[in-house]
Amino acid sequence: MKKELTPAQIDLLKSPLPPEAVKPHPTKNYLSSIKAIYVVERLNEVFGLGGWFATNEVVKEEGKMIVVKSTFNAPEYGIMIPDIFGGNDNPDLGDAYKGACTDALTKIGSYLYIGMDVYKGLNGENKQPAKTVKKKAVITDGQFASLIERMKTDKSA
Numbered sequence: 001m002k003k004e005l006t007p008a009q010i011d012l013l014k015s016p017l018p019p020e021a022v023k024p025h026p027t028k029n030y031l032s033s034i035k036a037i038y039v040v041e042r043l044n045e046v047f048g049l050g051g052w053f054a055t056n057e058v059v060k061e062e063g064k065m066i067v068v069k070s071t072f073n074a075p076e077y078g079i080m081i082p083d084i085f086g087g088n089d090n091p092d093l094g095d096a097y098k099g100a101c102t103d104a105l106t107k108i109g110s111y112l113y114i115g116m117d118v119y120k121g122l123n124g125e126n127k128q129p130a131k132t133v134k135k136k137a138v139i140t141d142g143q144f145a146s147l148i149e150r151m152k153t154d155k156s157a
Helices: 007-014 036-047 093-111 141-156
Strands: 022-024 032-034 053-062 065-074 079-088
Touching (some): 007 036, 079 093
Antiparallel strands (some): 022 032, 053 065, 065 079
């Protein structure tokens, strides 16, 4: 029988990360990123050590770009979050694989409320919106769906 998350666990998932968990994005100065180890720590606190896991499948390797599809599971709670993508283009191939997996894990964390303030553009104790930069969308939903289909086709070739 699956357990339900307690209100205390949900509050812990939603609680702000410490300031040191957030760093400037390495290439997009108008964004922040969350250090993955803080997401791991929060998942361990909520689900217990060994109470959750993520599986990763490499879906694209092109040059130094690695893209993974990750699925999160917390079996005792019946929680599964499938098909979350992460990518990395670190010149060190091992770091690129690891980076793609941790990129996906921080995205998974956002589905579980972890770091929501960061993703909402709120920062600090006063929860003021972070400075935003208007940018045009780089890719449309249709283009994204087409990209995923091409990745599936390329993988099976």
